[in-house]
Structures are given as C-alpha cells and as structure tokens.
Amino acid sequence: MSRQIKKILIANRGEIAVRVIRACRDQEITSVAVFSECDRSAYHVRIADEAYYIGPSPSSESYLVHEKIIEVALSCGADAIHPGYGFLAENSVFAQKCVDAGLTFIGPKPETIALLGDKLQARQVAIKAGLPVTPGFEFDIDNLESAKREADKVGYPILVKAAAGGGGKGMRVVHKPDEFAEAITTASREATSAFGDGRVYVEKYLVRPRHIEFQILCDQHGNCLHLGERECSIQRRHQKVIEECPSPMMTPELRETMGAAAVNIARESGYIGAGTVEFLVDEDHSFYFLEVNTRLQVEHPVTELVTGIDLIKQQFHVAEGKRLSLTQDDIVLNGHAIEYRIYAEDPQAGFMPSTGTLKNYRIPAGPGVRVDSGVVIHSEIPIYYDPMIAKLSVWGQDRMEAIRRGRRALEEYRLAGVTTTIGFHRVVMDNQTFIDGNLSTRFLEEEYPDNKYSLLNDSLKQKAAIATAIDRFVKERRIMTQQGKQGESGWLRRHRADTVKHFSGSK
Amino acid sequence: MSRQIKKILIANRGEIAVRVIRACRDQEITSVAVFSECDRSAYHVRIADEAYYIGPSPSSESYLVHEKIIEVALSCGADAIHPGYGFLAENSVFAQKCVDAGLTFIGPKPETIALLGDKLQARQVAIKAGLPVTPGFEFDIDNLESAKREADKVGYPILVKAAAGGGGKGMRVVHKPDEFAEAITTASREATSAFGDGRVYVEKYLVRPRHIEFQILCDQHGNCLHLGERECSIQRRHQKVIEECPSPMMTPELRETMGAAAVNIARESGYIGAGTVEFLVDEDHSFYFLEVNTRLQVEHPVTELVTGIDLIKQQFHVAEGKRLSLTQDDIVLNGHAIEYRIYAEDPQAGFMPSTGTLKNYRIPAGPGVRVDSGVVIHSEIPIYYDPMIAKLSVWGQDRMEAIRRGRRALEEYRLAGVTTTIGFHRVVMDNQTFIDGNLSTRFLEEEYPDNKYSLLNDSLKQKAAIATAIDRFVKERRIMTQQGKQGESGWLRRHRADTVKHFSGSK
Amino acid sequence: MRHYLVTVDDKEYNITIDTRSGSYRINCNDQEISADATFLGESRSLLIVDGHSYEVDVRGNGYDSSQVVLLRGMEIPVQIEDYNLAQLRKTAGMGSAAKIQKDVRAAMPGLILEVKVKPGEHVVAGQPLLVVEAMKMENIIKAVGDGVIKSVAVTKGDSIDKGDKMLEFE
C-alpha cells in the first residue's frame, strides 16, 4: 500500500506552487512545474527542477485543463500530482482521472472531495457526525416563491451560498425579503461562471460570528488528528485577509470540543490527508459547522509556525500510504502566529484588484518572519488569476509580540509598482479592537465603514511632503543638467559636505 | 535596580545592526543607527527609527570612536547601547565609558569583559572554576629563547594566540621549532594592528578537535543557565563559516557536563547577559576550555531556531535588571539548525575577500529559512569592514532535513556582482564526511586541500555552456539590431511560437 | 531655489529647497528642516529628517501633480505643484489641482456584465453604474458623485482593457 513518491507535478502557480516546490526540494523529491504563457518566467518555474508549458494564459486553457496536466505528468515520469489550492484542488473528476492514470493525487479520495465539495451533502455528513449546523434549506431556483417563504421562516438576514462554492464566490448576504430574488440570481450566475454549477442554498446569517477552522490530518489507516484552530475572521468580500493561530478567544476546553467535532466529520467522510473543517462561532461561543475544505489552505503557515509541523511534508507522508508518526498528544501549540495575505488590490477602493509590474520588491526577513511569495522583482501581476501575490507570516512568543513583529515586517516589506494590502495590514495592526482580540467576520465593515485605512499623522504627512519635494527637485535638476544618470545625484554629493551637522545633532 | 529601556543606540553596522534593530522594533523599543560615510544608505540605516552620521569610512574614525558614539547616544536620548559583535563589543574601556555616561551597556560588566577578554586571565578563571584547559604558557616576547624551550616541552604542533585576540586574528599554528620565531613575530604584529595589544601566548595545538561552544545567559540576580551547544568546527583561517545546533557528536550526558562547566565559569566571573563559552573537544570526547566571548555571537540564530528563544530580547530583559523568566528545564532543543555565513570572499582563491556592488540580490524564503542580511540590491561591499554580508540559517526536524533545506535555500539565493561563499556552502552540503557529522576544525583543509570547491558534473557543465552561448548570441544580436532594449529579447518573442513542443515533451 | 506646494491628505506644505548658499536648505511651512537625502536609484531615496530615518519610494510621473509615496509600509497619495502656479490657480478660483474625472475608465481588464444607466440619466453618488467581472469577481462600479450621464461606451458582454473609457459624465 505504501509507495515512495519521487517526483511530483505541481498543478498550480504563484506562491502555493513555490511552497510545494520548496517542500519537494526539502524532502529530496523532484519537482515539476507547469506554466501558462504569461507565467513563462514566473518564480515557480524558476525554482522547480523541471518545467513544462501547458497553454495560453487563461486558466481555462492551461491550469484547469485536466488532460494537459496529466499528459505532462505521465510524459515526465511524475508519480504524483499536488494540486495546491484553487484551480483543480477540489475537483473530484480531476482527482479520479489522476487515479485512473496511475498517478497519486495528493489529497483525499475523489469520492470524499465530491461529497464534501457539495455544501449541501457536506451539511448532511456534518449532521450525521453530530456537528451543530446553522438553520437553513436547499431549494429549486425555478421555485423562488416557496424558497422565499422558507427564508422568511429562517429569518433575515440570510446568506445565499453556492453549493459548489468556496472563496466567497457565489455568496450573498440578504437583509430584506425584497432583495432575495436578485441575490439568488446574482449568486447563481457567479457560481455558474466560477464553478460551472449554479446551485445555491440558503442559511441563517450569523450577524457577528467568528470564523474559526480546525486543521485536520488523516492517514490511510484510520488515524486522524487535529492541529488546533486558526481564526480567520478578518475578511473582505467573504475572503480571508488576516489569519492567526491560536484564536484569541479559544479556551482549552472549547479547542478540545471543536477539535473532536472536526475529527468526527473527517472520520465520517473517510477523509485522507490534510484538510480544514470550518466553523462559525457566535458571540456566546456556540459553534456551527460551515464546510470542509478538502485541500491545503492558504493560511496553513500559521499552523506550521505554532505546531512546528510541516503540513506539506505530512501530505507527502500520508499520500505514500504511511501511517501518521504523530499522535494528538504530540500537537502542542507554541506561541502565536499571524498571516497577512498580500493581495494586488487597492484597499481604499474597496479592495479592487490592481495590476502592474513590481518595480521594487524586497521581502522582510530576520527572526520570526516567514514569507511565501510567488513573485520576484520585475514580475508582472497578470489579470488572469487570483490577485494574491504573497503571504507574510510572523511568529511571536505571544499574540502581542506577533502583532509587534507583524508591524515591523510590514514596514520592512518594500513593494512598488502595484497597489497592495500591505498598508492595510499595517493599519489593522494598530487597531485597538484587533489588539483586544475582539474579532468577527464583520470587523472590517464595522471598524472601517468608509474603506479608509490610514495611520497618517502630521509627522508622517510632513515626511511624505518633504520626500516628494526632494524627489521632484532632483528630477527637475536632472533634466536641467542632464547629470546624475547613475542613481546618486548631485544633491547627495554636495550634501555630504554638510553631514557633520547630523552627527553634532544641531538643527 | 530595574529600569525599562526605551531607546537603544546600536553601535554597529551590517547584519548584526539590522538584527538588533529588528529586535528593538519587535519589542517596541526605539532604535538608533549610526553610520559612517560609506554606510550612508546601508540597510541598517534604512530600517532604524533614527540614524546619525559618525564619521569617515575607516572604522577607526567612526564605529570605533567611543566619544562620537556616546555623544550621539546622549544627544538623541538613548538610554542604552547595544554593541553587536566586533568593533566595541568586547572593549571594557568603552563599556565603562557608557556606564560613566549613565548609559546601559548591553553586555557584561566592564570588569568581566576585561577579565575574560584577556585570554591569559580567562585561562586562570577557567582553572579556578574547575574547567579543563589545554597545556600552554605565557611568555615575554623579548625572551624568545626561553619561550622556545617551553614550547619544546609542550610539544609541537603548538598554537600561538593573541592575548587580546578573537576571530582568528593574531593566531598561528607552528608545526616545527624553526617556524616558532617568525610565527610569534607575525602573530604579535597582526595582534597589534587588530587589537592594539601585541601580547601573544602559546597553547598545545589539538590536531583534529571539534569547536563546540555553549550559549550562556545570566541575569543580575545570580541566575545563570545555558542554552545548549553549537558546533562551529567548519572554519577557514580559524574563522567559523558553518555552525550548527545541536552538535552531531553531542550526547545528553556530555551536554550536561559541558553545560555545567560553562555555567561555572560564568558564575566565577560574575557574568551578566548573553555570552559564549568555547571549548575544543578531542576525538575521545575530552574537552578543553578555549575562551569566553563576552557578547552575542555571529552564530546565535542556530540556538534561537532550536530553542525558540530570542537571545537579543533576553539581552534587553537582563539589561533592564529583570530576573530571567526561564529556568534550565525550560531549555529544550527541538530539531536541528545550520547557519551559513555569506562572506564576500572567493573560496577558490583561498577565501580572499572580494568587493563590488550587488547587481542582483534575492534572498531565499519559505518554511524553515531565516536570513539575516546586512545588504540589499545595489549595496556596495565596502573594503573597510568584515566581509560577512549575510547569514542564512535553516531549521529542520533533524540534521538531514536541515542539510536538505540548506541545499534548497542556497540554490534559491541569487546574488551577483560579488563572489561569495554561497557556492562553497552548497558544495559542503554534499560532502559525505559532513553529512556523516564527522567534523573537526581541520575539515576544510583535509577535505579540500587545494581549495577546489565544485559540484560540477557533465550535465551542469553543458547547461552552463548553453547558457553562455545563448547569452552571447542575444548580446551580439542586440548590438547588431539595436533591438531588445527592454529585457525581453527577440529570441524570446520568436521562440514562443515553438513552445508547444515543450508541452508535448517531444524532443 | 525651488518652491513647491505639497498637499498630503488635508494638509498643505509650503516647501522651499534652496541651494544658493552652496549647501542645501529645506524650509517647510516656515520651519528650517535638518534633512539629508540619499538617492538609491529610480524613485527611491533614504530620507533622514531631524534624525528620523525613512526609506521612501516616490511613484508617479516626474511632471504630474499626483504622486504616491511609499513610506513605512504605507502608500500615501500626495499632490505636488509649483508654489507660484498653485497660488495663481487658487486666485483664479480653479479649485483643486486634480482634474475632475468626467470619464469612468476601467481600472483593469474585465468583462461588462451589466450596464445599469443610460445617457441623459441623472445619477447620485453611490448609485451603481456598471457591473464588471474582473479576476473572477463581480465588481459594481458606483458613481463617485452626483451627475448626468453623457454617454455610455460599453454594452453587456464587452471585453474591456485597462484604461478603456466605459462612461462619460456631462
């Protein structure tokens, strides 16, 4: 049953492809990257052992084409495929095709993916496994009137969700009955476009819940354990932007209860590999099953930083058919970790995606700082894919130290040419409600109703003004004198004569 | 006795200044950098809260000038000075001046620095504290003949060391009596030039020892503990280049014995703060006291990665007069860490220092990788200071995983414009003797007697040849056509038409 | 000597940079500033003002008034003008230096899913104008102020590129 994996094709791009390639190299497994037209010189291509072109830039013509990926895997002699997250990660048809082609799909069995990927079926599994679920119902989109009556019974606000959904796509909050029909239509259309499956269902919408999820890990021999929780309440457009481990609201007792629930649904569904069981937790600490993500999560580094366990290495281990070498008692949470998702988005413009070329790119480093980046200097941010370009994760002995280190690392991050969420994260790290750990999925809309994220004070405004004036002065002078082509300007050379005044401290 | 530190001046440059500034930011302490002429735009200046010019580039006119540093500290309102390592770190006179000026010197008391900094006195303290020392003697440089007779008694090979020494300066191995006089003269001259103190002494030279050192940490209330060992046997010119924690030869029993010895000499000397007790360990596991470094070591990150303890934070804590919050039982070594010192040196040319400008600089990242770098892209490597530009440290669950991760991270490191030790490290990571953990301070001369460090095989040679031919072809074509100014060449644009062949795998 | 009016957020800075004495002098709102700047290439510089160190990246065209300053992890929008021209403009009652945006242009490539307004229609701030799919998300483009639609350049199903005009206000 156990077979050693020697070569893995990574059916993904960006930071997660880089992450998996690094894990391969760390375990002496040959890594194979695939790339679309616009990813020809992407970082994941550069650091892989092998790299193969699979088609034009739109993912529907490259990263999503089952046959191309399987063909490359077979022709280059890979014995396994790691799907990362997104793209084909939760596609049971693709997983089955891998199995049929004799390739190890690094993830749960195709039938488990299919079962848990359908949010409606997953709800039934959760109920069977004894997990609490939110009130809700499914319905036929052609029978809106009866659905509307059921919605009235559940009580507004309600949440419309895509059955095949994930990542906030095909999701809408409905506050009043007269918004119901339009929300259903939009959500269904978005779900069709994103997942090729327009089915939607309705759940009671919790007004100020926390999003708390448990990392699970199961082998092929019936062993299953959890690696503690992650709090992912800071969201925009129902998508996570800041995640942490542990949750500031968690108690050891609740962790044991919720962790056991997570393990129960994993067992009930015959889960294999790494996965995540998501819950909503209400202000009274009651919790409700949300969904199971049958893949590695974006936010897995915070769990790795706090448990010391390399989740991708564990995925490899389990996929080889080996027994888990860890037991639940081995899982000890040490310190606190926070992850910041660096999106090419403009927070001040409602997190509208931005594109461009990275003119300057310098990542933070030093103790307690981990960067998982899919880009390098001069990288272009393509319009075709998810706008997340990197993840910054920090570790501290306690939550406050992690916050301070996060501030430091965010300020060290130098990225120019594309508007990102770095400044947004820096702002949130000074937010007292965040510092107090008083989180909910409505945090951003409550704390920043006008999308204005700023820490500007008069001192920083003055520095920005002076910097702009000096920059302009030098550029004007350069044009006038046609000097200063080599970076260092006449300004500097002259100014050096004055430097002793800085030492003397006079002003 | 306890006073909170709010603002620290870092009397250093390069990666250690960056490291301390990061620690300040992580603990919400204001950081103050100082800089010499050529360090005007150095990375430590960029990330500090405040920065002051202290003089021309030669360290004797800037980083070593006590008065300038103390004057800046006082005028900017710093309450403490962190000396880093090197420069003024082990200068008891400077430490005393700090104390006299009302500044907290982050390190041991001036008298402890003076006592342990004199290698001859330190030997006496070690003997008093019950530590084994190598046979040896001191002598008057004007009485070479009697010294030569004593050396005969100790037996060749012998080692000549500077009393004020450190970092391999003023150190010479003497194999035969007729080399004795010249070695003494050279070592003494080098010691005079480096430390302003020409005194040298003689010790029995162990032929294949390991260099193993213990990290100690003591508060002002008599509490003292050790944080395990580091093995630093891989040296060139008596200077460490690769360090690891734990040592592959260490047993729990020997760790306890040697750790207790380290704590004993710390107590005997009234040690306060973080320090390192260095030993030589013979092939039969007998160990001899070498010296105490009364400062933070270059290689402290491997201890941090394996113990989870931030040593600079502990230095701050102790310097504030607080009691250690750790006990010896809290110190648990988890996994394995290796540090690679990235020097601007040419290993193939006997580690001759190299200078230049960093044309390309991209640091490795991802799980288990930590970079402490003093440079950024476009940094010039100045001739005035130590040629170490960065440190790469990796962590793995066990030593072999750390080695594999080291290989990966070294290959990810992109640095052009200056010859460095990156390739050298990569070579050593494939050395079977290293992998077997069979180390000694003679490792490099035994394994690489001709300084030839290479992993080139026919496949890589072919790739290097093809890369050079393509590069030349494109450059010639660019000159001919005056095209391709924008990085992407005609080569690429044409070539894209052919790419499907890569997907199809045909060749 | 050069004299600028720099606006950051709600604050105006009247800045002179003077080289006539042979050394550089900066005056900001009638206060002498002890500043040192080292150029790091392109638009990046290291600024030390009164001992405080800031690595800054000033992005934008060297002639435009709108610049973005990257400073301590923040992207700060800044307006810069020649001081005398700014005074002239103010006297002439021309309002802000920033051009009033009459055109609604695409911030990124995408697909028009819905056009919610017609030429001649009067819209109020916040009213949805268009639904655009970009990066697999539906984005609702809303009016930033009150106004009358002059023309609509796109229809449902159109693919648009970054910078394409989608709507025009009167």
Next chain:
Amino acid sequence: MRHYLVTVDDKEYNITIDTRSGSYRINCNDQEISADATFLGESRSLLIVDGHSYEVDVRGNGYDSSQVVLLRGMEIPVQIEDYNLAQLRKTAGMGSAAKIQKDVRAAMPGLILEVKVKPGEHVVAGQPLLVVEAMKMENIIKAVGDGVIKSVAVTKGDSIDKGDKMLEFE
C-alpha cells in the same frame, strides 16, 4: 547562424545557434538540444533544457571570452569564443584563449606589509612574493608558477587600489 566554442572546466562544447529555419535550434556537440530561454533583464535568463529549469546569470563583458555563470548557487567560470577563431588559434598553437598573466595585480585595496622579492629574482610556484594587509587580514601573495621577476611596482607601506600592478614577471 552562430558557432561557438565554449569551455567549462575541462570540457569543450561546440555549440551552434541556428535561426535560419525561422525557429531557433541549438546543437551542442552534435546533439540537438530542446531549449527555451526567457530573458529576465540584464544578464539573467531562465533556461529550460530538456524540461529542466535553470535560472542563470551570465556575468562578464559581452565581448570577453571569460564569463562567470551563476547556476543553482554555483559560480561557474566559462570561456566562450567564436568557434572558427578558436580553431585558428589552436592551429596556430597559441594555447589557451586566456592571456598569460604576466602582471600580478591587487585583487582588492590594501596595504603592502612586505615585499619578499627583487627584480631579476627567479621564483618558483608557491613562493611568497608579497604580504598585503586587506580587511585587517594579512594575505601572502604567492607565485602561481615559476618565473623571473621583471619589476616590482610597490614598496612596504604603500596603499594599493584594486587592479594596481604590484609585480611584473618577465
């Protein structure tokens, strides 16, 4: 079509790059190579040879024969010449393309501590010539081969810059 002779370590590679058919073809020692190269700016490129991916950085002057290739963490010295010129050179018995180093030049700035040889002196490989202090370390410059000293350009106490001639062999 271009034809090069590339020498890496002890191995020679006879490489042709052919664009005549309209697509690019590389032949290395009579073997067709499936290679794709993407230029990343300056001297950096991403090379995919038979599916294997290498980010390379070729440093050196675009005309010199000596280049250094940075590849997988290694700095690899490479010699490149026009193939036909190399054949001509070999036929003429001119030996290696690299110029024989008659001058001993400073690899970095430093201070001359000692001059151990005189003009006219015959030295053997490995014999110390000079002691130079650089970066606070004493470095002994030794003869790389046997020869006779023609001239000595430095004396004890001299400060030298990188590239300065220190000695000349006959």
